[in-house]
Structures are given as structure tokens and as C-alpha cells.
Amino acid sequence: MPLLRSLSDGLRSLFRKGRVEGELEEELNGFLEMAAEEKIKEGMSRSEALRAVRLERGSLEVTKEVVRSAGWESFMETLWQDLRFATRMLRKSPGFTAVAVLTLALGIGASTIIFSIFHAVLLTPLPYRDSSRMVVIYDREARATGLSKLMDLYQDFEAYRDESRSFDRLAGMTWIAGNPTLTGFGTSKEIHEVQATLGFFSLLGVPPALGRTFAAEDLSRGCTVVLAYPFWKNILGGQKRIIGNTIRLDDQACDVIGVMPDTFTFFPEDTQIWTLICPNNNLERDPRHSGLAIYAHLKAGVSISAATSELVLLHDRANEHDRHATETRPLVLPLHEELTWLAGPNLRLSLIVLFGAVSALLLVGCGNVANLLLTRSLSRHRELAIRSAIGSGMIRLLRQLLTEGLLLSLFAAGLGACLAAAVIHLFNITKPVELPSAAVVRINAPVLLFTASLSVLTTLFFGLVPAWKASKINLVEVLRANSQGTTQGIGKRRMARMLIVAEVMLSLVLLAGAGLLMESAARFASIPFGFAPDRIATMTISLPPKTYSLDLDRVRIYDQIFRGLDALPGVQTTAVSSLLPFRPIQGFDALEVERRQPSTPETAHYDSGVLSISPKYFSALGIPLLKGRSFKADDQLQTEPVAIVNEALAAKYFPADDPVGQHIRTFGAPPERNPWRRIVGVVTNEKRGNPFQEMSWLDTPAMFLPVSQMPPSRVTLLVRSNVDPMGLANIVQRQVSALDPSIPVSNIQTAEHLLLKEHLAYPRFRALVVGSFAGFALLLAVIGLYGVLSQLVTQRTNEIGLRMALGADAGSILTMIAGEGILLVSLGIGLGATLALFLSRFLAGLLYGVKPNDPMTLAGVSLLLLVAALVATLIPARRAMRVDPMVALRFE
């Protein structure tokens, strides 16, 4: 209540100033009159009495001022006054204002952009119920030294679900099992399916937009699906009556029970349908060999480590007498962290680095504006001195100067926010990097709050020192001295030099970081892939499992499809693989070599991958054959089973012998599909990604089999051609449909797009962003240096003239000024290099082919900075050199 009254009283004094003042004046007058009357009664004359009262009680005007300034509203009034004055001052020097506002707007805008991404990815809670307590449960290999994440066995899921006490809710899902074919809506389409357990949607706590999500009674039905909004809208036509009806997936009728809202998203982002895992599902039928990821909500008060220990017990009990118990361990991770990691293994680190870089840019900008203010305060000396002489205290002056600074910052923040909004808009359209699907980058209240606090913070950074220096005025000296050459300037000049050194230092750190990141991105992208990825289109063909259940049927249809393709105009080569280029080879198979000790479950090493390819695969991708031969058209189902291995496999399994001619097979597969295969060739390792690490290729041992001997039900077609990939895909689709309309052709893209999206996007984004920050910082530092040296020359014109009059030649004047600049820059570079060497170790995870302390990079950017600084130094130095002594000495 008192607060409210104080507020309303204060507002009354602010807005009804005349009336409030009148009242106060009347009251005070009465007070003083009454006091005077007493004195008159005691025998004083009226004028004597009034004088005495003024002395005793204070004069009317002073008292009015005292009372007025006691309330909070007087603070506002002064602020308003200061703001009006500041606006006038800024308008009087538009050049200064424009440069300062633009510099700050650049820094604040860039900071706002980075913060909005930082906030969206790392600080915004996931859009699920009580998401801060949500975790993901994986297995990890007990022997693995690095990061290891495996899907959980379904039987472990059942054990955790039924017995664990650490979680309120627990659900599992897998995105590996299914890419079923949808029929009945245009051409056959491959659908991205996630199979989820009953509790999946209730765990996330997001209600559907239409219909309902999974319920217990659905377990006894055949196939129940919930649709993703875009799939429902774009592919099924967005009709509400689809709820309660069926769609056909892999020739099976599935009941549609609900549609999730447009805003709902979970991993994987491109999920189109969620199907319920029912008792007849392959996961339930084979719980020891099928995997899924488990998500759970930790009970209040249960820590991740406590939950992990409980899961270890359950895991060991469920897998008693099984190598799974000893080979794997449960791994519990916070869901938010995991989803960030899935979007980019280095996303968190990248964002932290970008944040640091933008802070350095902002500081360089602040340094420049501080220098501008210092320069300006020199020319405002007299004004400040006069204000001080007529009674403004140091605090009052300081406050007024800071208000001017704040006004600059506020303008800059406004402009910066507009700039940020435009760039974020562009960012959201072009999507240069993958972010977690739940992260929406936009300018919202927290981001605006951040921008506003930045404007206050920057005011303190750039404004406090100049304001403090300016407000500490030695009155007598200033008013006596003429406007030029004063000792006052010296302190400011020292300050200006320190600021320049700091700016050069920060710029060098930024340049070094940018240099390392750019070099990494360039080296990573220029690795020879053996082929030009931009001319290779990739697309997926999946065969409906019922029609093509036999190897023979699959071999025959593939044969027909491929033969048709090679005849197409513009097509140079076609090849087939069961795995997209650049995608990591999962080392989930164990291998056995004939005439060696047979493997047992205890000795088997699950370290290799098996791929099916067509004969032209290696030549199409330019992968060199090191030994032996490639597959041939007559390697068929009924001929001798053959295999080709990569270098990694040869090195691991045949370190001493020649692998060609040896016989191998996978361990543990059913014998009728797993004969001994003769190795006919060895190829070099392909460039395939590492799922656990950005910017690295992983050489997993791989065994290649001919598609004609091991035909998978889903293959990737690689077509090298000189026609547009989308047009090509349409032709392929038409050809395939002519053979069998139920076969979908999907995931059409170029190998280049795959490479860009999954491997080059982050390195290039980081290099681009840090590079542009470094560029701006360099520009600002150089402009700052130029400004300070110019100021120096102007201030010392007199002195230079005198020197020249006394016989100094132009060369020595040039050396004097340029020497000053070079000294400052060298000091900045020295300090910056030290700081860069210290900080660059944090970049180690983001680099490729270059060490964090790479001397060449550091030397290169130092040289760049030095050359830029030299240019900035020479312009004012030449001006100094041309000073005409006669003019200069008259310049008083």
C-alpha cells in the first residue's frame, strides 16, 4: 500500500507539477509567515523578522528544492532532463552519433543473434511435461573407452518398465525398424515410422490435435497409428474423417487414432507416423535381439546416478548367464543434453565458442566507442568545466555523461534488435545447420531482456571510464588554459592507448580462432572423396516385403530396374548400395575366418559391418581396388559366394596373410543364408562418418557382398548423370512403377547434399560466423587505431610544427607517429597471441587437420593484422609529415 501511495503521489508531482508546487509553496509560506509573526510579536520589524526566519529555518526556495528532490520523482525528472540534453548533444554531432550507434548496433545485434540460438538450444526447456527430469536410457559397451551409445534390448525395457522404482513413467521407441510403404495415396511412398511403446505419448505429456494417442485396448488390435501433422496435412490430405479409418502400410490395414499437433516434434525430426508396439510385433517376439531407445521421467528426488545403479542391477538380472550382461552397461543421460547432442555432437561447444567470439566483438566495439567518447570529452572540456563551476557536482556530471552513453546504447540496441530479427529470419529460412527440432530460434522476451541488459552493460563498459575521466575536472586549470594542448589530455591519451592495445589483442584472438576454424573447414571439405559428389543422385528403393520375400524375386526385380536405368539418356553410371554414401558403417557383426579357431559367443568381436553392393559401386564412386577383382555380373545366387573386404578389415583379420582367397562369414547368422564366402578383392576405406564425433571419418571393418547374392529389401541407388536429380528421380519412379507400382522411390537427394548437410554444415557455419566476427573486429580495431593516431596528430600539430621549425625532417616525424602506432599494435599482437594460444585449446574438438596452437595460422593472422594496422598508421603519419610549421605555430 505505501508503495502504491508513494507511486501515485510521485506521479501526481510529476504530471501535475504546477498544482503540487503551488500547494507546497503556500504551505511553506504559511510556515515562514507564522514564524515571522512570532518574531514580530517579540518586537522585530517585519523585514528583520523575515530575515531571521530565513536564517533559522531556511529560505523558501531552498526548502522547496530540498523537499522536491527528496521524492523518487525528482530522480525521474533529472533523468528526463539529462535525456533531453543528451539528445541535443548527440544531434549536434551526427557523425559521432552515427559511428558510435552503428558500432554498438553491430556488436549488440550479433550478440543478440548468437544469444537467441544459445537460448533456444541450451536454455529453453523441452516442450514436454516436466522435461527437466526426463532422461534417455541407452546401453554402452562396457569395454568402450570413448563415447558409446547402443540401443537397449527389448527385454531390458520390459525389466526396467516392470521393476524399476526410479521412474514415474517410462517408454521406449525405435526408429530403426521401419520404413513401411504407404499405398492408396498417389504413388507408393516410403514412410518414416517410429515404433513406440504404450506409454510414449503420456510420458511426453503432449495431447494430440485430433483424436487420441495410444491406450491399453490398442494392444490387442492389429496395427494402430498416430500421425505427424505435416504427414496428415500434406500426404493424407488433412481430412478429419481419417480418424477412425485405416491406412495401408506394407499391405496391412492400420487404424488411425490421432494426429499430433503441428508444433509437436521429437527425435527423429522427420517421423511421419508412430505405430504402437503390440504383442505380435517383432520386438515383442524377439526381445533378446531387438533394440529400442528408452525414455523415462525421473521420480522427484532420484538422481541420475541412483537411477543408473538401480538399472545396472535390473540389467544384470535380466541378462544372467549372457554376454550382454558383461559387455554392456546401462547409460542414463538427461534428455535435453541428448537431443542437443543428436542434432550435433559439437553443438553445445560450438554455441559456447560462438558466444565467446561475439562477446569479444562486442568488447572491441565498446573499446572503439569509449575512444570516441574520450576524444569528444576533450572538446567538451570547457562545457563540462562551466557546468561544474555553476554547481554541478562530480556525481551529477558523471550521471549526465552516463545518460548520454545510455542513450547511445539504447539506440544501438534498438537497431541491433532489428538487425538480429532480420538475420534470424534468414537463418530460419535457410537453416544452415541442424538444430534440435524442438529449438525454435526467435526473438522473444528473454532475448529482448538480454539485449536490453547488454545496452546497460555496454554503457558501463564504454561509458564509465571516459565519463569518470571527464567529470574529474580541475576547474582552475581548464578555465585558465587555452583550448589546446593541456596536461588534461595526457591521462586520456594513456587510456586511449590502452584501449587500442586491448582491441588489437581481442581482434587477434578472434582472427586466430577464425583462421583455425576456416582452415579446418577447408581441409575437411577438400579431402579427396574419390568422386565428385555433386553429380551423383541418390534415391532409395524399397521392396514390399510380402511380394519379395525370396532372394530370387529380389534379385530379379533389381536386375530389371537397373537394366532399364543404364539405358536412360544422360545417365553415365548407376550403382547400388545398401547404405548411403558417407553414412557410418555400424560395426554390429562378428566375423569368422575359415580354418581358424571357430568363434564362440565369448570370443566373438562385434566390430564389422556388412554391405550389399552392385559390381559398379567401387568404380562409380572412384574407390580404388587394392587387390584382386571387383564383383562381376556372373556372381549370382547359384555361383560361388564371394566377398570383397576393405583395408580396415584386412588389417584387423589378416594382418600377416593375404586376405584374397581366404573364406569368411558372419558369426551367428542362420547357416542357410550364411555360407563361407571367398574374398576376391580388397578396396581402400571409404570416407564414412563417425556417429560420435564431428569432423572425423571412421574406418569400420566392412565386408561387401554382391547384391545378386545378398539382396536386401531396401537399397540406395547411386546415379551419376548430367541431368537434374529431381527430374531423374521422376523418370526412375516412372520406370519402377511400370515394373511394379507398389515399389516406392524415395529420399531423393544428391551425394553432395548429404555431404553438406551431415558433414560440412557445422564446420562451415562456425568458420563463417567466427570469420565474419573476426573481420568486423579487425575493421573496428583498425578504425580505432586510425582515430587515436589522427587525434594524436591534431593535438600535437603545434609541437610537430615546432620540431620542424627547429630542423626535424619529415622522416623523423613520420617515424615518431608511425612508431607510436606500431608499438601499440605490436603490444596488442603479443598479448593477443599469448591469449590465443591459451584459448585455442578449447577449440580442439572443432578442428580438423590443424593443431590448436598451429604456428602458421597464428603468424598469418598476426601479419594480416599488422599490415592492416600499418595502413591505418601511415595515413595520419603522412598528415603529420606534411604539417607546415608556419601554419602550425599560428594555430594557437
Added chain:
Amino acid sequence: MADKPSDLVQGTLDMLILKTLALEPMHGYGIAVRLEQTSKGVFHLNAGSLFVAFQRLQRAGLIRSEWKATQNSRRAKYYVLTEQGRKRLNSETREWGRQVAAIARILEAS
């Protein structure tokens, strides 16, 4: 000897004004005179501190004001103690008593 309210213990002036107003509504000068008389001239108040205190007390809701005629038929602003002000006066008087007693004990002990 304290001759300026700034030498008064912080907040004491507010308490003294409240106490004065507890007897009857009074105008500014009346309060000043009353405080000087009752303190036998120990406190002498200048207008500035007095009126700042009025503004503060009024904003805290402890007193309110109204314009009335004085005995000399002059128009003056009279200050009236509110219910809230009376409560505050009671509690502050108690607290003051406790503190004075405590200080006295300390001073006597040495």
C-alpha cells in the same frame, strides 16, 4: 547538543512527529513549535527536514493532510495521524524504550 535533526538518531524525527500528532491534528509550524517547546529547545527544526519528513510519512500512509483555517483565520495544511500511523507510533515507542533501556544498561555497566 543536537541542534540539527540530522544529528538526531535516524528515524527519530518521524517518531517525534507522529507522537506530536497523536494529541491532535496540527499544521507544520505548530508541530515545529511543539517539538521545540517540549524538548525545551534541544531540537530546533528547519523547514527543509520537517517538510521532507511530512512528505515521507504521508507517502508511507502514516499521516494524511487537509487544508483548514487556523485560529488566526489563516489557511494552513493540517496533518492528521492515521490508524496505521498510530500503530506504528506504538510499536516504535516500545522499541525505542527497549533500546534506550539497553543502551543505558551498557553505559552503566562500564
